[in-house]
Amino acid sequence: MKKSFLLFTIITSVLVASCSATKVARDAGNNLSGSWTLNSVSYEGSSGNFKSVIFNDADDICFEGSDWFFRDNNNTGRYTIQNSSLCAGGDRFIRWSVIDRTDAPDQLQFKFIDEKLKDISGGVGYRLEIQNLTSDAMTLKSKVSVEGEPISIVYNFTKKQ
Known part of the structure; x- marks a missing residue:
């Protein structure tokens, strides 16, 4: 009986530890929490002018x-896009998490949900590398390919106070 209980306790502890977010991911999530403004979208890795549709x-x-x-x-x-002649404004609801990676920058991942928190993207989501995350600034980067050449889209945010 004691051996069974000990084995159960060990297995439960391992499962709980493996399913919980790492401290790094929790800290990043805490820093990320709140309101932000996306100040600029720019491109790295090639010269020229670019225009892209972001997150479809x-x-x-x-x-x-x-x-x-x-x-x-x-x-x-x-996220909320302002309505204009070029942009269909409104709220886009997301579910997000931070992926803690030991061999590369951590990533912010998200997918679209509706107001009732149900997935509306068929499980499709997006991952952006967290290049910088402080209490007042954030830089995210996504890697894409343009005519076979790697390009990075860079998103620069400031936190609202």
């Missing part, structure tokens, strides 16, 4: 000045 949603210009909100107690949030 809107043109890159539509994201500049967009408001982002991350709630860390249930990992939901939203």
Whole structure:
């Protein structure tokens, strides 16, 4: 009986530890929590002018000045694009998490959800490398390919106070 209980306790401890977020991911989630403004979208890795549709949603210009909100107690949030002649404005709801990677920069991943927190993207989501994350600034980067050449889209945020 004692051996069974000890074995059960060990297995339960291992399972709980393996399923919980790492301290690094929790700290990043805590820093991420709150309201942010996406100040600029730029491109690295090639010269020239670029125009892209970001997150299969809107043109890159539509994201500049967009408001982002991350709630860390249930990992939901939203971003809001302002309505204009070029952009279909409104709220886009997301579920997000931070992926702690030991051999590369941590990543912010998210997928689209509806107001009732149900997945509306068929499980498709996005991952962006966290290049910098402090209490007042964040830089995210996504790697894409343009005509076979690697390009990085760089997203620069400031936290709202």
